[in-house]
Amino acid sequence: MAAxxxxxxxxxxxxxGIAGGLTAVFLxxxxxxxxxxxxxxxxxxxxxxxxxxxxxPFVFAYVVARxxxxxxxxxxxxxxxxTLAAGAVAGLLTASVVSLFVVITTEVNVRGVLQNVSPPLLxxxxxxxxxxxGVVWLLVGGTLxxxxxxxxxxxxxxxxxxxxxxxxxxxxxxxxxxxxxxxFRGLKVGDTVNPFLYKGSRGLTIHGAITVWIAAFLIxxxxxxxxxxxxxxxxxxxxxxxxxxxxxxxxxxxxxLAVTPQILGNFLSEVLDLAGIFLLMALGLNIVVGYAGLLxxxxxxxxxxxxxxxxxxxxxSSPEWNPAFTFxxxxxxxxxxxxxxxxxxxxxxxxMRGDYLAIVTLGFGEIARILFLSDALKPYFxxxxxxxxxxxxxxxxxxxxxxxxxxxxxxALAIVLIYVSWALQHSRVGRAWMAMxxxxxxxxxxxxxxxxxxxxxxxxxxxxxxxxxALFAHKIGSIFPHSFNIVVSITVLMCVIVGGMGSIPGVIxxxxxxxxxxxxxxxxSEFKFLLYGALLIFMMQMKPEGLIPSRQRAQELHQDExxxxxxxxxxxxxxxxxxxxx
Amino acid sequence: MSAQxxxxxxxxxxxxxxxxxxxxxxxxxxxDEIVSLIGPxxxxxxxxFNLVTGMIPPDAGQIVVxxxxxxxxxxNQILERGVARTFQNVRLFPNMTVLENVLIGQHTRTGxxxxxxxxxxxxxxxxxxxxxxxxxxxxAFFGSRLVGYRFDQPANVLSYANRRxxxxxxxxxxxxxxxxxxxxxxxMNPRETAxxxxxxxxxxxxxxxxxxxxxxDMRVVGRVSDRVVVLDYGTxxxxxxYHEVANDERVVEAYLGxxxxxxxx
Ligand SMILES: Nc1ncnc2c1ncn2[C@@H]1O[C@H](COP(=O)(O)OP(=O)(O)OP(=O)(O)O)[C@@H](O)[C@H]1O
Ligand SMILES: [Mg+2]
Numbered sequence: 001m002a003a004x005x006x007x008x009x010x011x012x013x014x015x016x017g018i019a020g021g022l023t024a025v026f027l028x029x030x031x032x033x034x035x036x037x038x039x040x041x042x043x044x045x046x047x048x049x050x051x052x053x054x055x056x057p058f059v060f061a062y063v064v065a066r067x068x069x070x071x072x073x074x075x076x077x078x079x080x081x082x083t084l085a086a087g088a089v090a091g092l093l094t095a096s097v098v099s100l101f102v103v104i105t106t107e108v109n110v111r112g113v114l115q116n117v118s119p120p121l122l123x124x125x126x127x128x129x130x131x132x133x134g135v136v137w138l139l140v141g142g143t144l145x146x147x148x149x150x151x152x153x154x155x156x157x158x159x160x161x162x163x164x165x166x167x168x169x170x171x172x173x174x175x176x177x178x179x180x181x182x183x184f185r186g187l188k189v190g191d192t193v194n195p196f197l198y199k200g201s202r203g204l205t206i207h208g209a210i211t212v213w214i215a216a217f218l219i220x221x222x223x224x225x226x227x228x229x230x231x232x233x234x235x236x237x238x239x240x241x242x243x244x245x246x247x248x249x250x251x252x253x254x255x256x257l258a259v260t261p262q263i264l265g266n267f268l269s270e271v272l273d274l275a276g277i278f279l280l281m282a283l284g285l286n287i288v289v290g291y292a293g294l295l296x297x298x299x300x301x302x303x304x305x306x307x308x309x310x311x312x313x314x315x316x317s318s319p320e321w322n323p324a325f326t327f328x329x330x331x332x333x334x335x336x337x338x339x340x341x342x343x344x345x346x347x348x349x350x351x352m353r354g355d356y357l358a359i360v361t362l363g364f365g366e367i368a369r370i371l372f373l374s375d376a377l378k379p380y381f382x383x384x385x386x387x388x389x390x391x392x393x394x395x396x397x398x399x400x401x402x403x404x405x406x407x408x409x410x411x412a413l414a415i416v417l418i419y420v421s422w423a424l425q426h427s428r429v430g431r432a433w434m435a436m437x438x439x440x441x442x443x444x445x446x447x448x449x450x451x452x453x454x455x456x457x458x459x460x461x462x463x464x465x466x467x468x469x470a471l472f473a474h475k476i477g478s479i480f481p482h483s484f485n486i487v488v489s490i491t492v493l494m495c496v497i498v499g500g501m502g503s504i505p506g507v508i509x510x511x512x513x514x515x516x517x518x519x520x521x522x523x524x525s526e527f528k529f530l531l532y533g534a535l536l537i538f539m540m541q542m543k544p545e546g547l548i549p550s551r552q553r554a555q556e557l558h559q560d561e562x563x564x565x566x567x568x569x570x571x572x573x574x575x576x577x578x579x580x581x582x
Numbered sequence: 583m584s585a586q587x588x589x590x591x592x593x594x595x596x597x598x599x600x601x602x603x604x605x606x607x608x609x610x611x612x613x614d615e616i617v618s619l620i621g622p623x624x625x626x627x628x629x630x631f632n633l634v635t636g637m638i639p640p641d642a643g644q645i646v647v648x649x650x651x652x653x654x655x656x657x658n659q660i661l662e663r664g665v666a667r668t669f670q671n672v673r674l675f676p677n678m679t680v681l682e683n684v685l686i687g688q689h690t691r692t693g694x695x696x697x698x699x700x701x702x703x704x705x706x707x708x709x710x711x712x713x714x715x716x717x718x719x720x721x722a723f724f725g726s727r728l729v730g731y732r733f734d735q736p737a738n739v740l741s742y743a744n745r746r747x748x749x750x751x752x753x754x755x756x757x758x759x760x761x762x763x764x765x766x767x768x769x770m771n772p773r774e775t776a777x778x779x780x781x782x783x784x785x786x787x788x789x790x791x792x793x794x795x796x797x798x799d800m801r802v803v804g805r806v807s808d809r810v811v812v813l814d815y816g817t818x819x820x821x822x823x824y825h826e827v828a829n830d831e832r833v834v835e836a837y838l839g840x841x842x843x844x845x846x847x
Contacts, residue, residue, distance in 0.1 A: 419700075420700050423699050423700045423702065424696060424699055424700065426699075427694070427696075427698075427699030427706070427710070428685075428689065428692055428693075428694055428695075428699065428709075428710075428713075429694075429695060429696050429699055430699070431678070431682055431685055431686055431689070432686070432689055434675065434677075434678055434682070435675050435678065435686045435689075438675040438676060438677060438678060439673055439675060441637065441657075441673075442669070442673045442675070443675075443686070444656065444657040444658050445635055445636075445637060445657045445658075445661065445667065446658075446661060446666075446686050446687055446689065446752060446753075446756065447658045447661040447662060447686075447687070447689040447690035447756055448658055448686065448689050449656075449658050450656075450658070456695075456696060460696060
């Protein structure tokens, strides 16, 4: 059957075009565009502010022009001239909404309500050419960008991903200049590579950007198609071979971890340390939420218990009682304290489900903070003054002082906790948790002791978080109650949800990206929670199983549904299957 | 026949608001028996299973399993005493693999905790290996349908009939004395139904389970039952062999209009 050209739905085109316009106006009105305009990605012209606002019509037009997926039995639909037209229309509509916004706000001062809608913003949006000429530029630009977004579909399938990926890499190189330049310096090639790629701190040079694009394109192109083959090879490998792959992978990972702090230097190690501490917590919360399905919104309580127990036991100036233990001697006590906290939080919520559980744990999180802040416990925990002079960690004569040193401790512990998570997941205990998560009633009918399983999850989750908390105390050197607020709970939960509930690689990625990236991208920090929120909505709509779903196997097997259907057909036709021996 | 029935119900009652779902029911299942529980829709059959497995508490009455009253025990404790069930509307753990689903059945028959799992103690490894071995053996009971590449597939990709089979396997894996099957052939095609009927017989003859079965398909009931109990509006209206019950006037009356056609066929 001959392929038909795709005819994008006109109504959808209009709706999405206007939605794009509103999105762009929103981003402008909250001050994001103005904030980002100072950040140059590629010198001289490509600044983050314009990239952000240009991405809006681009992405919306891309969505508008996307042909329906190819399905068996339905004639395939190819992108054609109308694809481009629809993209252009959507882009034009987006630009029109922005233009309207510009015109209105030039006439009417809305700064009383929207304080970010300032003359500089309007100048930015009109490219410093005045309203009249600026609007023309906006409309022309929007149309072209919209057409560009749609044109992505016209790129032959084989090249589409590499082309787009390469552009994304250019943006990443521009955005993460600090990180990438430092990596080159760490690898001792910074003196030659960096001046070529970057222009001072003003982003990539033009030839640098082109080089990055070409390199990324070629790499992506050569890897395209390899992915499938690699996955197949892995799936078909015998357990012994797969074990070897795993060992090699592990060795490489360890090697990279070993040199990372040296390459990244102090500041970036600091960023990774913070991400690592959140990773420790996220691994713990992954057990509670990801495996056992217990939505804990007050997880910071356990982090605080670990930090305070560690601080009280090790700091020579902790009030009232200061045994001044070493970190290592304090660990067992920290774990016991955390286990007790786990029992305290876990017991009252044993028979609760879902939303109730979430709300009660939320309360516990706040209670913990308020207790540590309270006057009543001030003799033990120092109230608002907290506990200072938490000593550095040392192993024998070696003291871990800098963030580079700390990196090793944090990530060594992370490796241990990753192993613990994995071991639990693949055990009787882990299976009971997962069964409870899937269907608590049935799990109990099938013999799972719900009380024990929940308490185990709370206790183990609490211990993991407390270890993170103790490291946090030693790293910062002093702790105060206000460090343990709900935002920590929410951030950890974000790491787990965005990464992929119940998926260890997902949680690792989640912590590194959600905690590490905002530290690197200072411009974003003001909009961190806005972006978190947007990301959460996006994930829940598009990819609720997370970035790296825990059952990748399951996904692979979804693709095997054809094979399964064939098998079902065979069954329906009445094959003669061997019965079990009589 | 042993002196004491495996399951002995006395004077069991359960009301939902004003609705008497089970009324003063006396019931027993002897060891090695296959008892079918039939009755029109809403007769209280599933409610009866829910009561026996501790999912809902009875208002009155005794449920004695192997000489011990189990009223008030948690469902997992009742499973430990040897009562396992399947569900009318299949309730597997959809995102867990076929093998993991069956392994959950063995939860109470195994015992390592978190520490053993983390340290991977020899005892843990041995138990895990045995459990997997046993799970595979259990699945092999259903021929080649749930073995091989199926082990690692999530339960939600299985066909409907296979889900029902897997649910039975999960219950079998808990080594129950009494197996409660709630409409095991519902939604199956005639060929699958016939096959499962044979398997139900085998569950008793070869695997040694005592079975209480809820079933609407009278051919299945007729083929496997030693005894049939008929419920209507929560009370027992007839009991006896399949032929006695099928010709009982009250039963025919209770079924009239609804299941009469099926009962006759
Ligand atoms: N948890 C509950 N709360 C309130 N009413 C219930 C509950 N469970 C069952 N019922 C009611 O009790 C009666 C018996 O239901 P039950 O599910 O036991 O019937 P059944 O014999 O299994 O019917 P079917 O053949 O349709 O499965 C029905 O009227 C049902 O609506
Ligand atoms: Mg029922």
